[in-house]
Amino acid sequence: MQHFTRTRTEATADELWLVEHPPVYTQGLSGKALHLLNTGAIPVVQTDRGGQVTYHGPGQLVLYTLLDLQRLQLGIRPLVSLLEQAMIDALAQYGVEAYARIDAPGVYVDAKKIGSVGLRVKKHCCYHGLSLNNYMDLTPFTGINTCGYPDLKVTQLADLGVNVHTHELAIPVAHALTLALTT
Numbered sequence: 001m002q003h004f005t006r007t008r009t010e011a012t013a014d015e016l017w018l019v020e021h022p023p024v025y026t027q028g029l030s031g032k033a034l035h036l037l038n039t040g041a042i043p044v045v046q047t048d049r050g051g052q053v054t055y056h057g058p059g060q061l062v063l064y065t066l067l068d069l070q071r072l073q074l075g076i077r078p079l080v081s082l083l084e085q086a087m088i089d090a091l092a093q094y095g096v097e098a099y100a101r102i103d104a105p106g107v108y109v110d111a112k113k114i115g116s117v118g119l120r121v122k123k124h125c126c127y128h129g130l131s132l133n134n135y136m137d138l139t140p141f142t143g144i145n146t147c148g149y150p151d152l153k154v155t156q157l158a159d160l161g162v163n164v165h166t167h168e169l170a171i172p173v174a175h176a177l178t179l180a181l182t183t
Helices: 002-007 076-092 139-143 166-182
Strands: 015-019 024-027 044-046 053-056 060-068 107-109 112-122 125-133
Touching (some): 053 139, 060 076, 076 107, 076 112
Parallel strands (some): 024 044
Antiparallel strands (some): 015 060, 107 112
């Protein structure tokens, strides 16, 4: 992502990268060590995205947004809102009512976090993106103060009675985001 952003030109097309990660904690630029409670054998990787600390693992959709914000005439906060709304729209397709909070970026269901957003902007272009909990082991979230919030609970689609493969979940999320970026 860093190389792509560093070497892109005004003519470089925007890209969305859809991935799943092996178990890893990522600590953002403003991440504080006090939010790492009991990480055990799971590696902690320092990253250049905004935000505190989160967990990524199998069964979680991660969508990286490599976008030219200047070309899209899009600010950072509006982009965060688009990412949140893409997750909300996708979850609605599965009958899940989700919402965003202005005071704590991300997406929530019944006061539990289901989706996170973390970005980095360089040369008017962003990278990093969003993560959406699908069907995963949520236990590692107990080893951190998720996103810097003590006692923040997390949830996932599987806990809400929705069973879908992560690669299938990627379709409505990417579709909603692409639609929002092109209209």
